[in-house]
Amino acid sequence: MIEILSTGAANSVQDLGRFGYLDAGVGRSGAMDGLALEIGNRMLGNVPEAAGIEVTLFPFRLRFDSATAFAVTGADCLVRLNDRPLPPWWAMRAEAGDVLQLGLPKSGARAMICIGGGIDVPPVLGSRATDLKSGWGGFEGRGLKRGDRLALGPSAASGLADLPAGFGIDPTEIRGPAAETGQAGETTVRVLPSAEFADFTDAARDALFASAWQLTNDANRQGFRLQGPHLALSKKLELFSHGIMPGTVQVPPSGQPIIQLAEANTCGGYPKIANIVEADLWRLAQVPVGRAIRFVEIDRPAAIAALRRQRAMIDDIAALAALARKDVKHPEKSGTAE
């Protein structure tokens, strides 16, 4: 078990999301930074979709009841195990009674705490993700509170017994070359033009790519509202309700774009100007309020290639982590059922 000692209500149990129920109106949910969760899990030898804790509100503290392997990934925040500071993207073993503390991020916005064996909450519709909007899934269908006690899956302490100091991953390996991360103070994400892209004015299409879009306070797991130039349609459009995916950039009549994210509604009706490619969704999760976002257009083959590179990177990290854990006798079991 682990016990939550301090938290904000927006911190929640998340996995890689709920699949197969979009046509029942059930959204994806899952970690906003799914890449951080998956890599943290692979560092520990967990299945990729094991549930962890998404921390958006800091400081956050928890106590381990027993020896437990853990990893902290995602935002680069001040992590301490008892009094000992840990580098970012670090995996190690905590002993019974140890307290893990996450302070304010130096960069990024959301940290993932991954636990050996995963957080063991009852799956709902095939997933352990909390659907905060609907009030079910995860831990009692809600964000975490002080005093909550979370059960862990089997093998919580496995893997890291011979590696007391733990091991880490260089986060710049994850973030990619500077060309993909943008200028200081800005986050660049790659997009594909969406269904109504051509229905916007030339000025609007130029502004989409030429502007630095500021993330407003209206930013949560459902979506991000951005502030920038007014994006106008060249003709009035009345769309019927249609399926939308996380990453869809809608433009309501206000002319200010909204990016739909993990807990987006499954259907919407606003015109869509662009879609952030799947390989870059995690970058949005790490944008703090007030930071600027830039959109860069790519084509479909490039979007698929980016996804392929990302999968290969995760596999490489998993292989290295298995070596670091010295559990080469127990090769990676990714993809198998829990």
Add this chain to the structure above:
Amino acid sequence: MEGAGAILLDCAGQTFDDDAQALIWAVAAELRAHAGVLETVPGMNNLMIVFDPLRLAPEALEQAILHCWRTVVADTVSGRTIDVPVTYGGAKGEDLAAFAAAKGMSVAALVAAHVAPLYSVAAVGAMPGFVYLSGLDPRLAMPRRANPRMKVEEGSVIIGGAQAGIMPLTAPSGWHILGHTDFSLFDPMKDQPAAFRPGDRIRFTVREIIA
């Protein structure tokens, strides 16, 4: 395209077309079995197909969609017909009298017009278990409220624009509330969490009218 792994097929014209919608359901069912397709999401005269672009090339999927669209046979008879009993008016149907007055109808005539059609579940979505219904009597179309209510209770029987609906959970909404049903639209603990599927039909019945 909605990212590298989703394609939106849109056949919408100026007005909603029931025949096209029946084709959408059939295409959705057939494509769901296609290797590499993960989910199919019928909308109103459109269909989103979610797939794994590392297993299925989008160009190949587009060919499969077009082939399916041209060859599939719509199945218009297999949906279920389900009665939904409604208590019209009262505290849980607070807009009933004003709605009738705005339409120049008596409450009894309004309720009669609301229960008369056999509504068709065109799509399920937006929020868990929400049904997009076609079939509303055009006389009952009413623009949404200028100021949405922050809380509309689960089970509220509502009209927004030219659409009829039922709230599957308590949430904000700008639609008008005619009544209330105890019928449960969504249960996350069930394998089939949504009570209705696209292609089902709904008949509203009068449990009570509270004037």
